[in-house]
Amino acid sequence: MPATSSAQRRIARLATLTAVHRAFHWLHLHQPQLRHWQLELVRIPAPPFGESARAAWFLDRFQQLGLTTPHLDEAGNVLAELAPNTCSTPYSLPPTPCILLSAHLDTVFPAGTPVEPTEEKDTPRIYAPGICDNAAGLTALLAIAAALQYAKITPPIPILFAANVGEEGEGDLRGMRHLFERGPYRHRIAAAIALEGGGSSAVVTRALGSLRFRVTVTGPGGHSWTDAGTLNPILLISQALTRIADIKLPANPLTTINVGHISGGTSINSIPESATALLDIRSTDPVQLVSTATAVHQIFDDVVTPPTPQKTTAQPELHIEAIGNRPAAALPDDSPLLHTLRAVDRHLTLRTELRLGSTDANIPLSRGVPAIAIGGGGLGGGIHTLQEWYDPTGRETALRRILLTLLDTTQITADAITTT
Numbered sequence: 001m002p003a004t005s006s007a008q009r010r011i012a013r014l015a016t017l018t019a020v021h022r023a024f025h026w027l028h029l030h031q032p033q034l035r036h037w038q039l040e041l042v043r044i045p046a047p048p049f050g051e052s053a054r055a056a057w058f059l060d061r062f063q064q065l066g067l068t069t070p071h072l073d074e075a076g077n078v079l080a081e082l083a084p085n086t087c088s089t090p091y092s093l094p095p096t097p098c099i100l101l102s103a104h105l106d107t108v109f110p111a112g113t114p115v116e117p118t119e120e121k122d123t124p125r126i127y128a129p130g131i132c133d134n135a136a137g138l139t140a141l142l143a144i145a146a147a148l149q150y151a152k153i154t155p156p157i158p159i160l161f162a163a164n165v166g167e168e169g170e171g172d173l174r175g176m177r178h179l180f181e182r183g184p185y186r187h188r189i190a191a192a193i194a195l196e197g198g199g200s201s202a203v204v205t206r207a208l209g210s211l212r213f214r215v216t217v218t219g220p221g222g223h224s225w226t227d228a229g230t231l232n233p234i235l236l237i238s239q240a241l242t243r244i245a246d247i248k249l250p251a252n253p254l255t256t257i258n259v260g261h262i263s264g265g266t267s268i269n270s271i272p273e274s275a276t277a278l279l280d281i282r283s284t285d286p287v288q289l290v291s292t293a294t295a296v297h298q299i300f301d302d303v304v305t306p307p308t309p310q311k312t313t314a315q316p317e318l319h320i321e322a323i324g325n326r327p328a329a330a331l332p333d334d335s336p337l338l339h340t341l342r343a344v345d346r347h348l349t350l351r352t353e354l355r356l357g358s359t360d361a362n363i364p365l366s367r368g369v370p371a372i373a374i375g376g377g378g379l380g381g382g383i384h385t386l387q388e389w390y391d392p393t394g395r396e397t398a399l400r401r402i403l404l405t406l407l408d409t410t411q412i413t414a415d416a417i418t419t420t
Contacts, residue, residue, distance in 0.1 A: 003334065007343035010408055015347060020407070022151035027143060027399050035126075035392060037061070038139040039117055042128045047113070051076060051105040051165045058105070058138070058163040065145050067161060075178035078105070078163040079185075082145065084154050097190040097417065098158040099410050101144060101402075103137035103376070104167030104175065104194075104360055108384050125391045132380030132390040137195035138163060140376030143399050144406065156414035159406065160185055167360050170212075172324045176363040190413045191337055192371040193406060194360040197383065198390060199375030200398035201350055203341060204357035207365045209289045209328025210282045213296075215240075217304050219316040221273035231316050233275035234264050240303040241277065244296055253285035255292055278323075284356065286328045326358055327366035336412055337370040337405075344404045348397060374402065 014020060046054040058078040062070035067080035081098070107130035109115070117128035128135075145161055164175030176194075180186050196204070217233035241259055249255045257279065264275030279296065283289040297320060304318040331338055345352045357373060364371035377398025382388040 003336070003339050004342065007336075007339040007408070008346060010411070011340070011343040011347045011404060014404060014408055014411075019151045019153045020403070023147040023153060023403055024400060026147040026150040027396055027403075030143075030146070031392065031396065033146075034139050034143050034395065037142055038131070038135050038390075038392075039126065041138055042117055042131050042135040043115060045109075045111065045113070045115055046106050046130070047109055047111040048106055048169055048171050049166075050111055054105050055163065055165070061142055062145070062161065065142070065149055067145060067149070073178065073183055075175050075183070076165045077175045077179065077183075080145075080161050082148055082155060082159040082161070084156055084158065096157055096188065097413055098160045098185065098188050099155075099406065099413060100160045100162060100179070100185075100189045100192040100364075101141065101406055102162040102164050102176070102192065102194050102360060103141040103196070104134050105138065105163050105165055106168050106171055107133070108168045109386075113386070123391070124393060125389050127387065127389045129386055129388050131388055132378075133197045133383050133388070134167070134195075136198045136376040136378055136380060136390055138376075140195045140395075140399060140402060144402055147399070147403065153407070155407065155410040157190075157410050157417070159410060160189065164360065170323055172212075173326060173360060173363050176360040180363050180367055180369070189364065189369060191409050192361065192364040192369055193402070193409070194371065194373040195376045195402065196357075196359050196373045197375050198378040198380040198395075198398075200377050200394055200401060201345075202353045202355045202375060204355045204359050204361055204373035205331040205338060206284065206354070206356040207327065207329045207362035208282055208284060208356050208358045209286055209362070210280060210324060210326040210358060211289055211293045211322070212281070212324030213279045213293075214276060214321045214323050215279060215300060216274060216276045216319045216321070217316050218274045218319070219271070220314040222271045224269045224271055227271055230271050230314075233272050233316060236304050236316060237262070237264070237275045237277050240300045243299045243303065244279075247292070247295060249292065250288065253283055253288050255281070255283040255285075255288050257281050257292065257296065280324070282358075284328055289328060326362050329362065329365035331365060331370060331372060335370050337372060337409060340408045340412070341372065341374075341405050344401055344408070347404070348401055350397070350401060374398075374405075376402070
């Protein structure tokens, strides 16, 4: 396997460079600094669509680290470059390809959630909502930037650092979507590495696709006795969901349907004027994802607005709103990025665990850009709960993994430009 052998030789050479050792040295000596950053940033709430305060903190850190052109883009992403002896502005960029290293700012927790961290006595464990997802990834982002600056490593092509918004839930990957669809870097990003939570072995190379909908049925409503016979939106939604539960879903490609929330009505003796359900459809295959969504839509049409409606004074109305669209995709097995990561893991004696997941990597993968999502090191648990915790044990090795993967990716991308 020539590609694998070549990657192993490159990583072995890269790991012997004096500048790389200086970067490793910084990571080793500054673990207390990383803990301080992590505790400081997790105290800044970053609820869905409310990441601005944490973004401002990150902008200050990027400026203090001396990165090039630190700025906020139109979506609220915090961006900065480590450039190869060139300066640019966010609105006048050279056409040079760059490598994206990112971590998402947002958490799943709503505004008002207490976020003050607590530290266990005599252990390194920290408890706080969001302390692992994604304070661990954000801390790793700062650690790599700081280590590269300390070691005076100049990459052959720019590295774009991004603390991005909108990864969780109804954020629908909006920060990453902006970078690849409308941002000034959209045609320049040649590969992407997303830092997601903790861990040092798992790597997401397959993007789990999802389509999410808010289904609302409305009607005239009325009194449960005097207006008996008026179509009931709650019952109509219930009938549709019962049929949806009977859909035979394939195990290959694995496909799921979930109803996560139902609401409607005002009192026990009122026919409700509206009812709403939130649906999440997921699949590893984009074609199956769309066909399942089409079947769900058809069931709601048949139940709520049948071809021969019942004779009532007013007919119910159906409204289906798309509230999430995460594309399914996969990193090819022969991708140079995957060869690099495997070679790095072999060098560091780490196990490479390929995973399926819904992360910021969905967007670049769906656009044919090589991308992975990997952990920022350490251990975590209770993810997305108020009891979320993080233990930084082993973080240094994971940061070396990220650093070597990033540097080799910049070099092979630069070499590809030279040969073409």
